[in-house]
Each structure stands twice: as C-alpha cells, then as structure tokens.
Amino acid sequence: MRVERQRLMRAVVMQDGRLRVEEIAEPVPGSGEVLVEVLACGICGSDKSCLVHGDGFNRAALGAFGTPMLDLSKPIVFGHEFVAEIVSYGPDTERKLPPGTRVVSMPILMREQPVLLGFGGTDTPGAYAQRMVLSEALLIPVPDQMSTDVAALTEPLAVALRSLNRAETAVGDVPLVLGCGPIGLAVIVLLKARGVGPIVAADLSPERRAFALKLGADVAVDPTVDSPYQAWMQAAATDDPALMSPPTAVAGRLPLRPTVGFECTGAPGLLQQMISGAPPGSRIAVAGINFGSDTVEPAQAIVKELDLRFCLxxxxxxxARTLELLASGDIDPTPLITGRVGLDDVADAFERLDTSPTDAKILIDASL
Structure with missing residues (x-):
C-alpha cells in the first residue's frame, strides 16, 4: 500500500515572544475549503502586539467572551492581511473559480468551531507561510487590473472602513485622526475617498505627518507644538446655520460643523485627552488598542454628550466594499506600502516597524 508523504512548507512561527522560520506541514483543505498559495501578506500592528502582548489579547477575550484568543502554549503562524492564488479544492466545494485565480478573503475558516486565521496554530496557519487554507464561501476574486500589492491592502483598509461606518461618518463632517500609523493613514485614505473634510491629522513623527498629507490630510499637526483640538475646531468653524452640528443639551448650538474623531494610537491617556478636547456632540471612533487599564472622566463625556464607539x-x-473601492481606482493607497521582505526577513521587518517612522506597511512575499 502506497502512503502519501506529507508535504512540508516554510512558515514564520511565533512562540515565546520570538519569530523563527520553520518547515511545517502543508495544511490540507477540509470540507468546503480551498488550498491557496500566498502571494503577499501585510504585517499588521496587531501581529506586533500579539508578539509582545499576547497575554493582553487573551485577557480582553476572556473578559468579553470567556475564552482566550490565542493558545500561547503552542506555535502560532500570523498573517491575516493577504492575497493568494487558488491551488486546489477540498471536498464538498463548488469550484466556481479556476486554479490560478487570485483571491482575497476575510481571515476566517467557517468550521463548526470558527478559526481566526493569523491567530491559530500550525495546523491552521495564517499567511506568514507559503500556503494556507481558506473557506470557499468567503473567497472574492481579485480583478485583473488590480495589482497584487494593492489587493493585499484590502483587509487593513476594511478595518478603517469599519471605523468610518461605526462613527457614521458622512460628507459635511470634519474629522480629527489621532495617530498616523497604518490604521490612521488608512482612515485618512478612506475619509478622502468619501469626500469628508477638511481632514486634520496629528502625530509626533514628522515622517508620519508627511505620510498623512500625502494620503489626503489637509492639516497635519505636531501635538508638541500646537493643539490638535484647536486645529480641529478651526477647521470645523462655520457661520452657516445649515452646516452647523445639532445642539447639545448643555452647550446648545455651536458655530461648528459636525465633528468626528478617530483615536488610532491605543496610547494610554489619549482617549481621555480626546474626550477633553473634542467639541460637544462629537462622535469618537476608537480603533487603537490599549492592552492595559486606562482612566477616563465619564462626566466630561456626558456633559458634552459625546458618542464613544469602539471598532474591531x-x-x-x-x-467586499473595500475591494470594490480599491478596484475602482478612485483611491491610491500605494504610498502605504514601504517595503517587501521574504520569510527570512520578517523578524527584522518587525524591528523596522518599531523603530522606523518612514515605514508604514511592509508586505511579506514568501517567494523571495
């Protein structure tokens, strides 16, 4: 009897707070699943956080859902921002897309016990690997005219789109984006695409502020020199009652257009700073993750009638809408991409992203 030899592949494995390249078993697609070759994968800030603060992710998940997010006792293969190419189909699949088709997908395996790809073990690896399995039902083909690099930005831009939608952002609003890392920059790209502005951005780094202006911000503030909140209110000022934000109970009607803030840093104290600085009636979307405890003053938020909306x-x-926006060509997110590395250089790329303000999104190409 002939026994099939298990195929191996290269992957970046995280364990005990370290990244290393190993050969692991190539995953086998189950019912309704597809084997794909990873073409490109972005390094996400949450990957960096998991490397250092995996226990923080687990505390948050345990508090919210009663179960940890990560099994830190076993190796984990990151990678949830990806574009891939169909290799073969598993059982019980419809096979509507031919092998060789480029696809993106939400990073979830639709099993009886769903799997968050990029946060699981070597049996369900994320895209820091040569190959992975995806659920056929979630595959979206990448249009021919779209570059592979741009397609790889679908997931992080979808995170930004969620933040805009959670804050019910619309034309006529004036936004402030605190933090011009990858998510803050992605928020700016989509605000510009939606016609929302003027956009005020704030970051300590001059390189990050330059990124923000390049991607669509109208004003970029150094918070050590000027107040982002004063710049925000100046940008929102209007003497046209038709454009003014609705009145709040205590402050009444102010000569300001509707204001929406995006906290994209997760830095301790920033949420309370935004509560203190935001005009009454503002909506605040919280997209940055703080794994520690923090202090806010609810009375300030109540008196101002602020809306705090947490986003994930x-x-x-x-x-799907994000891929459509990228395919339309109406937005150009390519300035976000500042590097490309092979699997052997992923650990070095993590260090770069921690220390280099000129890097935003680094893509992994397992073929390098």
Whole structure:
C-alpha cells in the first residue's frame, strides 16, 4: 500500500515572544475549503502586539467572551492581511473559480468551531507561510487590473472602513485622526475617498505627518507644538446655520460643523485627552488598542454628550466594499506600502516597524 508523504512548507512561527522560520506541514483543505498559495501578506500592528502582548489579547477575550484568543502554549503562524492564488479544492466545494485565480478573503475558516486565521496554530496557519487554507464561501476574486500589492491592502483598509461606518461618518463632517500609523493613514485614505473634510491629522513623527498629507490630510499637526483640538475646531468653524452640528443639551448650538474623531494610537491617556478636547456632540471612533487599564472622566463625556464607539474588524459587506473601492481606482493607497521582505526577513521587518517612522506597511512575499 502506497502512503502519501506529507508535504512540508516554510512558515514564520511565533512562540515565546520570538519569530523563527520553520518547515511545517502543508495544511490540507477540509470540507468546503480551498488550498491557496500566498502571494503577499501585510504585517499588521496587531501581529506586533500579539508578539509582545499576547497575554493582553487573551485577557480582553476572556473578559468579553470567556475564552482566550490565542493558545500561547503552542506555535502560532500570523498573517491575516493577504492575497493568494487558488491551488486546489477540498471536498464538498463548488469550484466556481479556476486554479490560478487570485483571491482575497476575510481571515476566517467557517468550521463548526470558527478559526481566526493569523491567530491559530500550525495546523491552521495564517499567511506568514507559503500556503494556507481558506473557506470557499468567503473567497472574492481579485480583478485583473488590480495589482497584487494593492489587493493585499484590502483587509487593513476594511478595518478603517469599519471605523468610518461605526462613527457614521458622512460628507459635511470634519474629522480629527489621532495617530498616523497604518490604521490612521488608512482612515485618512478612506475619509478622502468619501469626500469628508477638511481632514486634520496629528502625530509626533514628522515622517508620519508627511505620510498623512500625502494620503489626503489637509492639516497635519505636531501635538508638541500646537493643539490638535484647536486645529480641529478651526477647521470645523462655520457661520452657516445649515452646516452647523445639532445642539447639545448643555452647550446648545455651536458655530461648528459636525465633528468626528478617530483615536488610532491605543496610547494610554489619549482617549481621555480626546474626550477633553473634542467639541460637544462629537462622535469618537476608537480603533487603537490599549492592552492595559486606562482612566477616563465619564462626566466630561456626558456633559458634552459625546458618542464613544469602539471598532474591531468589519462585516463581510464592508470587506467586499473595500475591494470594490480599491478596484475602482478612485483611491491610491500605494504610498502605504514601504517595503517587501521574504520569510527570512520578517523578524527584522518587525524591528523596522518599531523603530522606523518612514515605514508604514511592509508586505511579506514568501517567494523571495
């Protein structure tokens, strides 16, 4: 009897707070699943956080859902921002897309116990690997005219789109984006695409502020020199009652257009700073993750009637809509991409992203 030899592949494995390249078993697609070759994968800030603060992710998940997010006792293969190419189909699949088709997908395996790809073990690896398995039902083909690099930005831009939608951002609003890392920059790209502005951005780094202006911000503030909140209110000022934000109970009607803030840093104290600085009636979307405890003054938020809306992931519709926006060519997110590395250089890329303000999104190409 002939026994099939298990195929191996290269992957970046995280364990005990370290990244290393190993050969692991190539995953086998189950019912309704597809084997794909990874073409490109972005390094996400949450990957960096998991490397250092995996226990923080688990505390948050345990508090919210009663179960940890990560099994830190076993190796983990990151990678949830990806574009891939269909290799073969598993059982019980419809096979509507031919092998060789480029696809994106929400990073979830639709099993009886769903799997968050990029946060699981070597049996369900994320895209820091040569190959992975995806659920056929979630595959979206990448249009021929779209570059592979741009397609790889679908997931992080979907996170940004979720933040815009959670804050009900619309034309006529004036936004402030605190933090011009990858998510803050992605928020700026989509605000510009939606016609929202003027956009005020704030970051300590001059390189990050330059990124923000390049991607669509109208004003970029150094918070050590000027107040982002004063710049925000100046940008929102209007003497046209038709454009003014609705009145709040205590402050009444102010000569300001509707204001929406995006906290994209997760830095301790920033949420309370935004509560203190935001005009009454503002909506605040919280997209940055703080794994520690923090202090806010609810009375300030109550007196101002602020809306705080915490944001995570996206819906299937938002993910698909993001790919449509990218395919339309109406937005150009390519300045976000500042590097490309092979699997052997992923650990070095993590260090770069921690220390280099000129890097935003580094893509992994397992073929390098």
């Amino acid at each position: 992931y996206y819906s299937p519709e938002e993910f």
